[in-house]
Amino acid sequence: MRRARAGLLLAIALVLLAIGAAYHWRRSRQAREVPPAPPRLPPDTAALSSEWTYTQYAGERPLVEVRASKMRQFRSPDQIQLDNVRLRIFDADAGTYHLVQCQRAVFNLARVELASEGEADITLHLSLAQSPEKPRVRIRTSGLRLDVRTGKVTTEQTVRFEFGSSRGVSVGATYEPGWHELRLHRDVMLDWPGASPNSPPLHLEAASLVYKDDQDKVYLPAPVRFRRGGFLLQASQAVVTLNRGSLERIDAEKAQGQHDYPPIEVRYAADQLVVEFGPNFQLRKVVGRGVAQLRATSKGAIKQLRSEQLFLDFAGEGGETRLAAALALEKAELRSWLETETESRRAFRQLRSEVIKLVMAPGGREIQAIETHAPAQLVVGQAGSEEQLTVEAERLWLYYAPGNRLRQLRAARARTLQETRPTATEQRVPIVTQSDDLLAEFDATGRVIQRIEQWGRFRFEQGPRKAWANKAEFDQQTNRVTLTEQARYEDPQLRLRAQQIQWVRDQSRLEANGQVEAAWLGPSSPKKTEAGPLDFDRPIYGAAARLWTEEQQTRIFLEGQAIVWQAGHRILAHRIEVDRSTQRLTARGDVDCRFTLEEAKAKPATARLIRVRAPELDYDGQARRARYAGGVRLEQQDLQIEAEKLHVMFASKPEADGSSSAASRVEQLIAEGRAVIRRQLGASRRILAQAERAEYDVSRDRTRLIGGRPRLEDSTKGVTEGHELIYLARDDKLLVDGTEQQPALSRLRR
Structure with a gap:
């Protein structure tokens, strides 16, 4: 028992010793591992x-x-x-x-x-x-x-x-x-920087800058300047829109820009300006609002475009873009002139419309066309020049030739006003025209209009002078105006209708061709009493294949189946000339005159028709005398006269109001050169008179035969010859005068 207790105590002692040794070892180890104390x-x-x-x-x-x-x-x-x-x-x-x-x-x-x-x-x-x-x-x-x-x-x-x-x-x-x-x-x-090493960078200078990364925008609230090669933009403030770091758009205020590529210089400005870019800073579009303007200069030719809104399109490849088109909206105005010209002699063109579009030729170095998409007004002239042309139209197009030379002007529903500066001695009357369509062609310089063509309900007006046609042409070099297709012309003295009518501006000559119909007036003179087959104080009408006038339209020529008539009087011939200043008429070639003559012996007076045919006619209205030549034949109901020449003297018969009657009265007929007179007296009696010269007094019904071997043959009384024969029809008497060489000879019928 004691021995077991001693063993237990020994075991406890050994355990305690082991624990103490372990504790001592651990404490020694920990002491060794503790870091040194930090410095103070x-x-x-x-x-x-x-x-x-x-x-x-x-x-x-x-x-x-x-x-x-x-x-x-x-x-x-x-x-x-x-x-x-x-x-x-x-x-x-x-x-x-x-x-x-x-x-x-x-x-x-x-x-x-x-x-x-x-x-x-x-x-x-x-x-x-x-x-x-x-x-x-x-x-x-x-x-x-x-x-x-x-x-x-x-x-x-x-x-x-x-x-x-x-x-x-x-x-x-x-x-x-x-x-x-x-x-x-x-x-x-x-x-x-540009997309390639050879591509120039876009340089920005600004007073300040604000970058909003959530909006991908750059705000430039103070004056700013952009430059890249020929591109320049200056503004009081701007907003830059980016797309993953690339410049996509600039919104600028009070901005001015330029884009130059020889030989073109492009300048633009506006209260609000939007500039859009493509890849590699390629200028694509410029939009201006609020007093926007564009100025393009090429080879000395300047185009200046102003409007409330302005849209510029640019196109190109390889990093370089050029102006392709410009569109101006609201109160648009385009002016063109040459940089080399002095202001006092500068030729200019001024175009106004609510919509004006300018189109550049491929390559962007020259203008191809200018057009309007709203009613427009174009003024073409030259500072210091005498003439200025204004064209108003529903739509208008300007086409250009190489060299930025204006080639053609086209207008729809056009109205033109051509003004000439008055002189010290003459007040010029402006010319106004209207038509459905108009085409004007310019000379090689692109500054002077050579020809203007208008068609579709054309109308011309210059003071009292007016004209109408389906088609008209103006030759600016010769100042000639030509109307075709149902052409009509009218002024206070002349009215015309023909297939073609043409005249020279500021000159008196006027010409009409093809189925010409005309009417003209002489100077008003209500107290004139002269009258004949034509009264020059009353309207005279005419028709011919061709007509032209000279000397302020006082001389009128009709040619080709020409006819002139007034009331019941008609004159037909190959060619007729009317001189209203001298009141003369001349007709040549197959002259055929038909007059309504008054019978003086009739109670009351009656009108009868007389017809005269001859190769030539000369009529003097003041002398009231007509002369026929070249083989004349006169025909009346009971009277026929044939001769080489025939003189007809007319007597006037004024009406109560001072005008002359429509029917003229023949006072005397004188036939010269193998004169032959045939008369029908009653139903069975005929008179045949022959002489070198025959004089017939209409009012006295007296016939005088002289020259050659005068001969009068009466179907009931026989034949009488003598040196001079006088036949009194009213008294039925014949007076005979013979000579030794030509004794009187009578053969009676029984």
């Missing part, structure tokens, strides 16, 4: 640390995270000095962040602000995941200040920044992640 902190330092991290939260979302390889917290002021700083500013969706890196920074605990006086590097829009990032924005600056509570970063030092492949510089910058806004304070310069 400097007096101004509250704490030191390495791999320091600080996170600012907005609710449960991290807002700002600051990491540093070394941290030193000062006792006073209450701030922390950080080395090798990496600061992340998280976006609201926590999917992207912005990284700020610097060698040293000071964290002010009271203001919760981080400051770095040395170089700092800021990178925007880094992705937490592997999703595609926005174009990276990188900023290098110094004097950085960061509000840790909001993530706002600011500096007033020089800033160098990268935006994708672009590079820039400014003085001062601020980034506010809550507003997604990067603000460059002043003196901003930025270069967007």
Whole structure:
């Protein structure tokens, strides 16, 4: 029993000894492994640390995270000095962040602000995941200040920044992640490089700049300037729209731009200007609103377009674009002139419309056409010149030849006004025309109109002169006007209808061809009493294949089946000339006159028809005498006269109102050259008179035969010959006068 108790005690002692040895060994080991005590902190330092991290939260979302390889917290002021700083500013969706890196920074605990006086590097829009990032924005600056509570970063030092492949510089910058806004304070310069090394960059100069990364837009609130090669844009302020870092659009205020590519210089301006770009900064479209204007210069030719709205389209390949078209809306006005001309002698064209479109030829170096899509007015003239043409139309087109030379003008539903500057001695009357369509052709210089053609309900008016036709043509070189297809002409002295009518402006000559019908008036003279087959104080009508006038339309010529008539009097011939100033009429070739003559012996007076045919006729209205020649034949109901020549003297018979009667009265007939007179007296009696000269006094019914061997044959009384025979029809007497050489001879019928 004692022996068992001793063994138990020994075992307990051994266990206690083992535990003590193990404890002593562990304490020795722990003592050896305890690190040495840190050195004492400097007096101004509250704490030191390495791999320091600080996170600012907005609710449960991290807002700002600051990491540093070394941290030193000062006792006073209450701030922390950080080395090798990496600061992340998280976006609201926590999917992207912005990284700020610097060698040293000071964290002010009271203001919760981080400051770095040395170089700092800021990178925007880094992705937490592997999703595609926005174009990276990188900023290098110094004097950085960061509000840790909001993530706002600011500096007033020089800033160098990268935006994708672009590079820039400014003085001062601020980034506010809550507003997604990067603000460059002043003196901003930025270069967007081209797609290739040979492509020029787009250079931006601005007083300040604001980049909204959530909108992908750049706001330029102060004067700004863009330049790239021949492209230049200046504005009081602008907004740039980006597409993944590429410039897509510029919205500018009070802007002026230019796009030059030799030999074209394009200038444009507007209160609001929108500029759109394609790949590699290719200019695609310019839209201007509010007092917009375009000025294009090529080889000395200038086009200036103004309107309330302006749309410019550009096209091209290989990085170079050129003007393709321009569209002006609302109060549009286009002016054209030559740069080399002095203002006092400048040829100009001025076009006004609510819609004007300018189309460039392929290649964009020359103008192809100008057109309007609304009613338009075009003024063509030259400063200091005597003439100016105004064209008003529903639609208008201008077509150009190589060299920017105006080739054609086309107008629909056109009205033209051609004005000539008055002289000291003459007041010029403007010319007005109207037609459904108009086509004007210019000379080789493109400055002078050579020819104008109008068709479709054409109308012409120049003071009292008027004309109508389906088609008209103006030759500006010869000043000739030609009307065709149902042509009509009218002035106070002449009226015409023909297949073709033409005249020379400012001259008296007028010509009509093809189925001509005419009517003309002489000077009004109500007291004139002269009358014959034609009264020049009353309307005279005519028709012919051709008609023309001379000497202020006082001389009128009709040719080709010509006919002139008045009341019951008609004159037909191959050619007729009427001289209204001298009141003469001349007819040549198969002259056929038909007059309504008054029978003086009839009670009351009656009218009878007389017909005279001859190769020639000369009529003197003032002398009331008609002369027929070349073989004459006169026919009346009971009278026939044949001779080489015939003189007809007319007597006037004024009416009570002072005008002459429609029927004329023949006073005397004189036949010369183998004269033959045939008369029918009653039903069975005939008179045949022959002589070299025969004189017939109508009022006295007296016939005198002289010359040659006068001979009178009476079907009831026989034949009488003598030196001179006088037959008195009313008294039925025959007076015979013989000579020794020609004794009187009578043969009586029993």
